[in-house]
Amino acid sequence: MEACLECAQTCTACADACLGEEHVADLRACIRLDADCADVCAATAAVLSRQTDPDLKLVAALLEACATACGQCAEECEQHAGMHEHCRVCAQACRRCEAACRALLASMA
Structure with missing residues (x-):
């Protein structure tokens, strides 16, 4: 649950930071x-x-939907991580949440 909350906050902050970037049109997929x-x-x-x-x-x-969303978001943010610190931080939070969701799913099996 904590990984989900951290990821939600980090993704919201990343989207907001993307909106403030000069080339915001290039970050539409990331924001979405x-x-x-x-x-x-x-x-x-x-x-x-x-x-x-x-x-x-x-x-x-x-949990499956969350892991999928986190994986997709991480992939997108990783593409911008070299240029935007907020995308690097977001990708890391997404990967942690994805792993936590998958671990919890595995423990339920």
């Missing part, structure tokens, strides 16, 4: 993936925070 990833991570964290009688199918589906 940041926003999508932040929303998926926030939803996943919210569901994971509910401890009473969780629906494991729903939790697994969210």
